[in-house]
Amino acid sequence: MSEKYTTLSEIIHERKSVRKFDPTHKIPKDEIEEMLLEATEAPSSSNLQPWRFMVIQDNETRKRLKEFSFNQQQLETASAIIAVIADTEMYHNIDEIYESNFEAGNMDKANMENQISNAKALYPKAPFEARLNIAAFDSGLISMQLMLIAKAKGYDTVPMGGFDKQQFAKEFNLEERYVPLVLIGLGKAAAPAYGSTRLPLDKIVTFV
Incomplete structure (x- = not known):
């Protein structure tokens, strides 16, 4: 963690959606890769990890992206735009994932074979x-x-959900199995983010 934030709670409370980035600040590729690698520790259904990422840094590409993303300025000023893309045919990776878990010692062979069989019976047939x-x-x-x-x-x-997802798929020649979901601007803030309030717990939580 950085020197400024020492606990997870501090990070959660300090994270705000920034819309004004320093356009001169560049994040090295290896740092972006390090962050993405750490992020892949997130859980996923049957551990099939149906996420894909496109890291967009080229200026001309970002200008084109801005044209069908409501001209959001942060698309050009952030150090990078990370497109998070869903792989709806995540089942193609079933064997690789479970065999890797077996080789890493995370499961025995019988469990691996059972998990593979169950996943193959479920995911390819799902709508x-x-x-x-x-x-x-x-x-x-x-x-x-x-x-x-x-x-x-x-x-x-x-995070930016306001963009033409069909145009994005066309622009980057995505196969039909890949669905763009959100764009994440990543960089150094050039101005503080707006604060925001949250609904009280008694409006959103029920104990039964």
């Missing part, structure tokens, strides 16, 4: 919408984890 819902939920988990990791390292973020 597209069901698989998209699973992938979107899991991608939300890793997105939040990534933003907290970035804050712990002294960087700022903003």
